[in-house]
Amino acid sequence: MSADEKAAKDLVETLKDGRAGFASAAEKLRDSDHPQWAATMQRLSDQRATFAREIVDMGHDYGDDVDESGSAGGALHRGWLAVKDALTGDDASGVLGAAAKGEDHAVSEYEKALEEDLSAGFRALVQRQHGEVVAARDEVKALADAG
Numbered sequence: 001m002s003a004d005e006k007a008a009k010d011l012v013e014t015l016k017d018g019r020a021g022f023a024s025a026a027e028k029l030r031d032s033d034h035p036q037w038a039a040t041m042q043r044l045s046d047q048r049a050t051f052a053r054e055i056v057d058m059g060h061d062y063g064d065d066v067d068e069s070g071s072a073g074g075a076l077h078r079g080w081l082a083v084k085d086a087l088t089g090d091d092a093s094g095v096l097g098a099a100a101k102g103e104d105h106a107v108s109e110y111e112k113a114l115e116e117d118l119s120a121g122f123r124a125l126v127q128r129q130h131g132e133v134v135a136a137r138d139e140v141k142a143l144a145d146a147g
Contacts, residue, residue: 004122007113008059011126012052014109018102019048025099032092037143041099044136051129058125096144103137 022045029038110130118126 003116004119005059007116007118007126008055008122010109011113011129012055014106015048015052015055018106019045019052021045021099021102022048025095028095029092034092034147037092037096037147040139040143044140047132047136051132054125054129058122093144093147096140096147100137100141100144103133103140106133107137 022041026038026041026045029035029041032038107130110126110133113126114123114130
């Protein structure tokens with residue numbers, strides 16, 4: 001398995017978790033005192049779906065099937081899954097705090113991917129997405145701090 005394919009699979013799994021986590025956060029926040037936060041969470045969920053599609057499409061261009069489930073070990077370290085229980089409550093600050101922790105994990109997964117020997121085209125995609133994931137993490141943390 002190439003470095004691109006391994007990194008792509010790990011990132012796609014992280015993005016799928018993030019999409020689901022943000023969607024769950026949006027649902028929890030819709031009836032809160034800050035419904036605009038729900039819109040932000042939904043926008044970030046949609047962003048993660050787009051990012052995953054971009055990676056899968058690039059993988060297909062290279063002949064890699066990166067849209068399959070990750071390894072069993074990968075399932076054990078995914079950060080968004082670790083915060084799933086925190087999203088079961090209705091407290092807006094708790095939901096935002098859980099989302100921020102999930103985003104810390106997503107940033108770390110992107111940084112880990114960027115340490116690999118990636119092809120130029122894939123590296124450019126990962127770098128662009130990394131910048132947007134960092135911005136999203138900062139946005140979520142700002143909301144959590146304001147809450």
